[in-house]
Amino acid sequence: MILRVLIADDDPLIRDVLRDVLDDEPDMEVVAVASDAREAVELAERHLPAVVLLDVRMPYGGGVHAATEILQRAPGTRILAFSAYTDPGAVDEMRRAGVTDYVAKGVRNTELVAAVRRLGDR
Numbered sequence: 001m002i003l004r005v006l007i008a009d010d011d012p013l014i015r016d017v018l019r020d021v022l023d024d025e026p027d028m029e030v031v032a033v034a035s036d037a038r039e040a041v042e043l044a045e046r047h048l049p050a051v052v053l054l055d056v057r058m059p060y061g062g063g064v065h066a067a068t069e070i071l072q073r074a075p076g077t078r079i080l081a082f083s084a085y086t087d088p089g090a091v092d093e094m095r096r097a098g099v100t101d102y103v104a105k106g107v108r109n110t111e112l113v114a115a116v117r118r119l120g121d122r
Contacts, residue, residue, distance in 0.1 A: 003120040006032045006049040008040035008066060009082070010058035014105070018053060018082075021109045022116065035059075037066035045073040050120045054099070056083035056090055067097040078119040082112070 005028055007018045015033050022028045031047045034040035038060040044052055052070055056063040067079050081094045081102040091102050100122070103115050 001027070003028045003051065003117065004031045004047065004049040005029065005116060005120075006034065006040065006044055006047060006052045008034040008037070008043075008052060008058065009055040010035055011055075014055075018112075021113065022053075025113055028113075028116065037061040037063065037069075040066045041069040041073065044070040044077060048074050049077055051116050052077055052079045053082050053116065054079050056081055056085055056094060063099075064093055064097045067094065067099050071098045078122060080115055080119055 005022055007015055007030055009015050019030045019033060022030050031049050032043040034043050036059040040054060054063050054066055063081055070077055070079060078100045081099045082105060084105045086104045094102060100119050101115055103112060
């Protein structure tokens with residue numbers, strides 16, 4: 001079974017790297033890429049990915065807004081927050097919004113892939 005993933009990050013370099021890393025996995029397919037929270041919500045509703053890899057801070061409401069909306073519109077989707085901000089307040093806020101897991105930017109690709117796979121298996 002192919003794990004369908006949506007990437008949402010406002011940094012084009014990060015989006016490209018994440019897409020390359022995940023598309024290299026034989027059991028994963030990046031079905032859409034968003035550059036802001038609004039686009040993330042629209043694309044999640046359209047593509048119904050198993051996992052959304054979601055940046056915490058981005059234009060048009062940020063990760064908290066996007067996570068809340070995505071979970072209402074695509075309730076079967078799991079959300080993996082991916083951020084440079086790992087302070088407890090940001091993590092707690094994302095968890096309250098329904099984020100399943102939280103990974104800090106800078107982790108090894110293998111750790112990121114494992115986290116996406118873990119969420120997709122739930």
